[in-house]
Amino acid sequence: MSLVLTLASRNLFHDRLRFVATMVGIVFSVVLVMIQMGLFLGFGRMVTTMIDHASADLWILPKGAKCFEDPSLLDVKLRDRVATMEGVSWAVPLVIGFSDWRLERGEVTPVFIVSADLRDGSLQPFNVVDGNVQTLTQGANVAVDRSYFDRLGVSGVGSTAEIRGRKVRVVAVTDGIRSFATTPYVFVDLKNARNYTGTPRDRASSVLVRLKTDADREKALSAIRAQVGDAEVLTSEDFRSRSRSFWLFGTGAGAALFAGALLGVIVGTVIVAQTLYSSTKDHLNEFATLRAMGSSNAYIYTVIIYQALINAVIGFAIAAGIGSIVVQMTAKSALPIVITPWLMAALFALTVVMCVASGIGAIIRVVRIDPATVFMR
Amino acid sequence: MNDHVVEARSVEKKLGRGAGEVHALRGIDLALRRGELTLLMGPSGSGKTTLLLVLGCMLTPSSGSVTVCGTPTADADKEALARIRREHVGFVFQSYHLFPTLTATQNVQLALDIRGEHGRRAAQKARDALVMVGLEQKVDSLPGGLSGGEQQRVAIARALVANPSVVLADEPTGALDGKNGQSIMRILADTAHERERAVLVVTHDPRVVPYADRIVEIEDGLIVQERTDRPRMPTAVPFRA
Ligand SMILES: Nc1ncnc2c1ncn2[C@@H]1O[C@H](COP(=O)(O)OP(=O)(O)OP(=O)(O)O)[C@@H](O)[C@H]1O
Ligand SMILES: [Mg+2]
Numbered sequence: 175m176s177l178v179l180t181l182a183s184r185n186l187f188h189d190r191l192r193f194v195a196t197m198v199g200i201v202f203s204v205v206l207v208m209i210q211m212g213l214f215l216g217f218g219r220m221v222t223t224m225i226d227h228a229s230a231d232l233w234i235l236p237k238g239a240k241c242f243e244d245p246s247l248l249d250v251k252l253r254d255r256v257a258t259m260e261g262v263s264w265a266v267p268l269v270i271g272f273s274d275w276r277l278e279r280g281e282v283t284p285v286f287i288v289s290a291d292l293r294d295g296s297l298q299p300f301n302v303v304d305g306n307v308q309t310l311t312q313g314a315n316v317a318v319d320r321s322y323f324d325r326l327g328v329s330g331v332g333s334t335a336e337i338r339g340r341k342v343r344v345v346a347v348t349d350g351i352r353s354f355a356t357t358p359y360v361f362v363d364l365k366n367a368r369n370y371t372g373t374p375r376d377r378a379s380s381v382l383v384r385l386k387t388d389a390d391r392e393k394a395l396s397a398i399r400a401q402v403g404d405a406e407v408l409t410s411e412d413f414r415s416r417s418r419s420f421w422l423f424g425t426g427a428g429a430a431l432f433a434g435a436l437l438g439v440i441v442g443t444v445i446v447a448q449t450l451y452s453s454t455k456d457h458l459n460e461f462a463t464l465r466a467m468g469s470s471n472a473y474i475y476t477v478i479i480y481q482a483l484i485n486a487v488i489g490f491a492i493a494a495g496i497g498s499i500v501v502q503m504t505a506k507s508a509l510p511i512v513i514t515p516w517l518m519a520a521l522f523a524l525t526v527v528m529c530v531a532s533g534i535g536a537i538i539r540v541v542r543i544d545p546a547t548v549f550m551r
Numbered sequence: 552m553n554d555h556v557v558e559a560r561s562v563e564k565k566l567g568r569g570a571g572e573v574h575a576l577r578g579i580d581l582a583l584r585r586g587e588l589t590l591l592m593g594p595s596g597s598g599k600t601t602l603l604l605v606l607g608c609m610l611t612p613s614s615g616s617v618t619v620c621g622t623p624t625a626d627a628d629k630e631a632l633a634r635i636r637r638e639h640v641g642f643v644f645q646s647y648h649l650f651p652t653l654t655a656t657q658n659v660q661l662a663l664d665i666r667g668e669h670g671r672r673a674a675q676k677a678r679d680a681l682v683m684v685g686l687e688q689k690v691d692s693l694p695g696g697l698s699g700g701e702q703q704r705v706a707i708a709r710a711l712v713a714n715p716s717v718v719l720a721d722e723p724t725g726a727l728d729g730k731n732g733q734s735i736m737r738i739l740a741d742t743a744h745e746r747e748r749a750v751l752v753v754t755h756d757p758r759v760v761p762y763a764d765r766i767v768e769i770e771d772g773l774i775v776q777e778r779t780d781r782p783r784m785p786t787a788v789p790f791r792a
Binding site: 176178180185188460463464466468470471545548549 | 669
């Protein structure tokens with residue numbers, strides 16, 4: 175181990191209490207930022223779940239539709255016009271909307287109806303763990319997610335309930351299709367979706383379009399745009415980012431998460447700056463001795479920066495450990511915290527920057543040292 | 552180049568500001584020569600430490616000039632002064648100023664580390680320096696586990712390990728008993744005589760007088776007397792160029 179590193183680590187570990195305080199500061203701050211950003215990512219993923227799982231290339235949406243859940247409607251005739259166009263493999267109307275679900279024991283809870291398309295498979299229940307989605311087209315059958323069993327008062331395939339006065343039967347069960355708005359998704363077939371949501375026969379929430387594999391995508395896109403008048407045509411990718419930015423930034427949810435993260439960074443920086451500064455003050459005599467011995471300022475900064483880096487590495491390691499526990503604990507919750515390798519790397523960089531920035535106060539103090547003081551003592 | 556490792560000419564130094572200003576040095580001419588141990592003596596407050604700091608490039612003179620190994624220090628900024636100290640000067644302080652969390656070897660090695668000498672060779676050099684001051688048994692001890700005399704010997708090893716041309720010691724025996732003080736002075740005298748260094752020792756202690764080649768007396772910021780008449784102590788291994 176290099177001597178600077180030895181000196182830096184001894185300076186740090188010498189005062190255990192202060193080291194613990196430093197670690198608490200860093201860990202608190204990094205875990206806070208990690209959770210906020212993990213929620214941000216988790217939320218960002220969750221709001222696009224349906225778009226992610228639809229097999230559409232393009233979405234035709236009512237003008238200004240902000241997200242998958244947007245309640246505005248468009249003219250379903252668009253679908254017929256587009257379906258026959260060159261390069262289009264299929265076009266399928268989608269109907270979504272809120273409805274009421276009456277449990278067998280009498281309570282009523284809101285649900286979010288999604289029309290499933292089984293013929294072309296534009297959007298259908300995914301992660302099916304029980305039952306058979308093919309039977310959704312028959313009668314008043316529904317597919318629900320098992321994480322909402324309690325809320326919906328069902329226990330699995332074969333359970334019954336009522337939607338808008340019509341008796342429905344659970345024929346398929348999915349796993350992990352959760353809504354961030356906590357309103358359970360219920361998949362039904364298109365005809366039933368219209369009834370349950372009160373959508374007229376000539377309207378739809380959107381039209382999903384699949385292009386032929388050999389189609390010229392740009393050409394098809396502009397041709398379709400020319401056909402749909404007021405309605406908007408977005409690629410899945412565009413729709414995804416539009417929904418994400420609506421939910422994350424349009425609603426202020428993202429801003430709140432970022433504000434929390436920023437707060438974490440500030441608190442962490444202040445705590446680390448404090449402890450590093452007081453550690454440096456305690457070792458001022460030693461730094462002055464180094465200076466008297468003729469060391470350059472750069473050498474002294476190196477000692478302080480190493481102290482900051484040791485803080486960063488150990489603090490981050492602990493925070494990462496806690497973070498992975500939090501991830502596991504929330505994996506099955508309504509809003510799982512998502513931590514990607516990128517987030518980890520960014521957090522580590524942030525920790526290092528935070529710790530090194532904290533060293534600036536200490537460095538400013540050290541520059542002012544007068545080595546002559548060593549002789550006056 | 553002449554024998555003068557450090558040369559001060561007409562050095563004046565004012566300390567403090569305004570009403571508290573003190574004219575600590577009032578025109579000093581002094582040269583330190585290689586192979587010679589100079590004692591700087593004088594009453595308290597006479598300016599001994601101030602002079603040592605000016606000679607060692609820790610303070611810049613208010614007027615006059617200081618030259619270290621041929622390099623004038625007049626235009627040097629703080630960083631350049633540190634560089635001159637690094638290249639030419641070794642300091643020994645009355646209160647040792649060792650790093651309490653580092654072992655004896657690491658303390659000495661630090662003097663090499665700041666000069667860009669790292670690794671195993673540096674560690675070996677540091678241990679050799681400790682052997683030279685008679686601390687072969689204590690190379691891995693922390694300062695807290697060493698006596699005052701041993702700590703001062705570590706400090707001397709630290710000052711010497713990088714082979715400075717001049718060694719400046721401010722009351723190095725001030726905190727030590729007679730026996731320890733003697734052995735410290737013996738090492739400093741050997742440094743001057745065997746290793747051909749210029750050594751300046753500030754002291755109040757009449758017991759160290761026998762080790763001096765030259766005694767400079769300072770009073771109220773002025774050199775009042777210089778003596779070289781005292782017979783030299785025999786050194787352990789007399790080696791003179
Ligand atoms: N920073 C300072 N500001 C003002 N005056 C100072 C300062 N440092 C020292 N002095 C004064 O300068 C004079 C010389 O001080 P110096 O420390 O050089 O004396 P000294 O000979 O080393 O004394 P001692 O034997 O007590 O160590 C003294 O009068 C002292 O009070
Ligand atoms: Mg003094």
